[in-house]
Amino acid sequence: MSALHTISGSPSTGLLDSCLMLVGPGDGILFIQDGVYYGCPPNHLTVISPDNALFALREDLIARGVLSKLLKQVSPVGYGRFVELTVSYDKVISWS
Amino acid sequence: MTAYQFARAAVSQGHEIYRVFFYGDGVLNANSLSISPQDEKNLPQAWHNFLANNEIDSVACVSSALVRGILSSQESKRHKMADMSLCASTQIAGLGQLVDAALQSDRLVSFG
Amino acid sequence: MKRKTLTFVTRYAPYGSNKARLTVDAALAAAVFEQKINFLFIDDGVFQLVQNQNAEMIASKTIGKAIETLELYGIENVLVDGSSLEKRLLTPADFSVPVKVLEAEQLQKLTEDSDVVINL
Numbered sequence: 001m002s003a004l005h006t007i008s009g010s011p012s013t014g015l016l017d018s019c020l021m022l023v024g025p026g027d028g029i030l031f032i033q034d035g036v037y038y039g040c041p042p043n044h045l046t047v048i049s050p051d052n053a054l055f056a057l058r059e060d061l062i063a064r065g066v067l068s069k070l071l072k073q074v075s076p077v078g079y080g081r082f083v084e085l086t087v088s089y090d091k092v093i094s095w096s
Numbered sequence: 097m098t099a100y101q102f103a104r105a106a107v108s109q110g111h112e113i114y115r116v117f118f119y120g121d122g123v124l125n126a127n128s129l130s131i132s133p134q135d136e137k138n139l140p141q142a143w144h145n146f147l148a149n150n151e152i153d154s155v156a157c158v159s160s161a162l163v164r165g166i167l168s169s170q171e172s173k174r175h176k177m178a179d180m181s182l183c184a185s186t187q188i189a190g191l192g193q194l195v196d197a198a199l200q201s202d203r204l205v206s207f208g
Numbered sequence: 209m210k211r212k213t214l215t216f217v218t219r220y221a222p223y224g225s226n227k228a229r230l231t232v233d234a235a236l237a238a239a240v241f242e243q244k245i246n247f248l249f250i251d252d253g254v255f256q257l258v259q260n261q262n263a264e265m266i267a268s269k270t271i272g273k274a275i276e277t278l279e280l281y282g283i284e285n286v287l288v289d290g291s292s293l294e295k296r297l298l299t300p301a302d303f304s305v306p307v308k309v310l311e312a313e314q315l316q317k318l319t320e321d322s323d324v325v326i327n328l
Contacts, residue, residue, distance in 0.1 A: 001321075001322075001323070003320075008207070014251075021291070021312065022319045057098075080109065083105045083109055086203050091204075091322070092204065093217075093327055094207060094328075095208075095327060096327075120230050160230075190237065192237050192240070192241075198212075198238075198324045199241060199243065204324050206328065
């Protein structure tokens, strides 16, 4: 069963490394709140398999002034799409 | 704020929210005595309106609530406190309500 | 109703925040529902398992004691990430309860096989 992982802390929390221990093939990762900084340089997210789709919450990117810096492999999504993602994956695992 | 926006988006897409469970510091969202600066959103008030308007079951974890002064009128009387502080749309109950929600729903989404 | 597999994940040290307590309390509450329950310690969460804790010294409830009751409540799958142990120079001999040490592939399988993962 696939999972959507939500990450809500900035890179200094190390949440992504913890999350990746439990990420399986086909899982998705959604950056929210301060987690959206993971989606911007100098992070490059190359440790994540291309098999794992990456998303970042648009509202949190805009609020922090970093939407234009979003890495191209990360898709910006609004709350509506966030809800759809929780349905399209079998479960949601939150990292905070 | 994220949980609130998510819940609103879920309802607007026609999903049913079985229960909102406030745990740890999250119970502060059920504080009816919270006052925000005029230019800031009053999140407990927003939650209350959303939960009441959509008739969504809402529970604050009893141990998290009491220690933070989130008291129903019943708890307030029992502990001989001056006032109650729990939003009318939320009840105080135990962790069994979180587990029940996890078992009854097809998705559990939590926010830290 | 179909029996579900609930996996609780804890990644915080025992006393720096109340997150460790919230997770173990939730798992103990889940135990009475007679589901399949896994309790997984990762990162600093493994410090919760260290034996001979006495949190009376810091006016707190000892988390290690609550963890010792997991088995009593029927939660036998107490699991630990092996890499988190290595990084902290800990081994299962340092712990107050028996644990199963999981390798990377087993961790992924654990979450894949879970219906609900609670990571507070």
